Amino acid sequence: MAIILRLDRVMADRKMSLNELSEKVGIANVNLSKIKTGKVSAIRFSTLEAICEALDCQPGDILEYRKDN
Numbered sequence: 307m308a309i310i311l312r313l314d315r316v317m318a319d320r321k322m323s324l325n326e327l328s329e330k331v332g333i334a335n336v337n338l339s340k341i342k343t344g345k346v347s348a349i350r351f352s353t354l355e356a357i358c359e360a361l362d363c364q365p366g367d368i369l370e371y372r373k374d375n
Contacts, residue, residue: 330360
């Protein structure tokens with residue numbers, strides 16, 4: 307099972323930089339960068355909610371499930 311994070315794609319669609327999103331969400335650039343690159347094993351719902359609010363998107367726009375072969 308693999309959960310793919312598509313935060314980078316959504317940010318590009320919204321033309322929002324990492325710094326701008328970091329300020330809106332209230333999370334450190336380093337932590338947001340880890341989420342963006344998929345180098346996290348968990349994400350708090352409150353963080354996901356803040357990201358979705360800042361980007362005006364749904365969690366499904368950021369998270370994707372891909373079945374392992």
